[in-house]
Amino acid sequence: MLYQTPSGKVPLPTKQGHIFFTCTDIECCRDWRTTEIRDPTAEVLLSQYPTAEMALNGKNAVVTGAVMGIGKAITEILLQNGAKVALLDYGEDKVFFMNCDVESEEDIKAGLKKAAETFGGIDILCNNAGILNEGLWEKMVSINLMGIIKGSYLALEHMNKLTGGRGGVIVNTASMAGIGPLPSCPVYTAVKHGVVGFTRAMAAASTLSGYGIRFNVLCPAFVQTDLFSNIPKKLGRFSELCLETQQLVEHFGVLDVSEVAEALLELVTDETKNGQVLLVLPTDEDGKGGNSYISFPTYVQ
Ligand SMILES: NC(=O)c1ccc[n+]([C@@H]2O[C@H](COP(=O)([O-])OP(=O)(O)OC[C@H]3O[C@@H](n4cnc5c(N)ncnc54)[C@H](O)[C@@H]3O)[C@@H](O)[C@H]2O)c1
């Protein structure tokens, strides 16, 4: 189905994506499906289509580590864009909807089951829960990597088109430390590199097997959250590298959780994105930094 404009035919977005229109008045593009586009003179980037604010209407999401920080912001932006959201987190005093410790396969299974039963299926999973503590590195591996593997595998039972699911998207939260080493956090670096590799492999498996599920990974730099507080107490045997870490923070700057949530939304709504690694950096006053998709060497010709 094509929409006729004075400047030529524009394919209707069967997939969410950016559409370039030439029109004289952004208002005329507000709802292009019913508004006649008049005399084209300006290039308007219509990021997503006019109903983008409800781009996730009818979609059901599950977010782990949703009670605070990045997960809370992810939950908010998914709700703002029309999705229903199940919040999975742990800790008696922090439970909103479902108490779920991502170290427990039973907890994740119960949380996904409740979400699927409550909403009628799962379309979006954000494996976001994570901790930073080099002094408790085994726990970091268990939560930050194994929790994401468990969440992804258990979500397949609900989302995989090969087993009756309707497909969807899984976004795993890694970190910039999943792309480059944080000298003061070697195990955190290792697990975040693991999340990046796991997610890229799952994206390839999904494409080859036909799961109908997109897998993407979010790699924020430093973000102002609870995890980012009291860093000196979280470096374990590497606490002598606190100054070097602070220098990295000053080098890259600190993101607001809303910036990370906006990046997440792109990975969720853009159906062309599968196997993508999105680095999220603050944009400095010169416009440097911002978000970029990381490319990796390919060896199969
Ligand atoms: N803050 C940063 O600088 C930064 C940067 C890049 C990536 N990240 C990643 O973002 C994710 C969210 O971190 P944040 O900065 O929002 O931290 P945060 O501490 O503010 O929030 C983490 C949330 O995860 C929950 N959680 C922790 N362990 C859990 C478990 N076992 N089961 C269920 N929930 C659990 C916590 O209760 C909390 O609600 C983490 O994976 C973290 O590694 C953080």
Ligand SMILES: CCCCC[C@H](O)/C=C/C=C\C=C\C=C\[C@@H](O)[C@@H](O)CCCC(=O)O
């Ligand atoms: C101690 C705080 C940990 C916060 C964890 C959170 O996930 C944030 C990580 C943010 C940034 C990681 C940066 C890693 C940088 C490395 O690649 C380093 O080698 C970069 C060298 C500096 C440069 O100019 O490239």
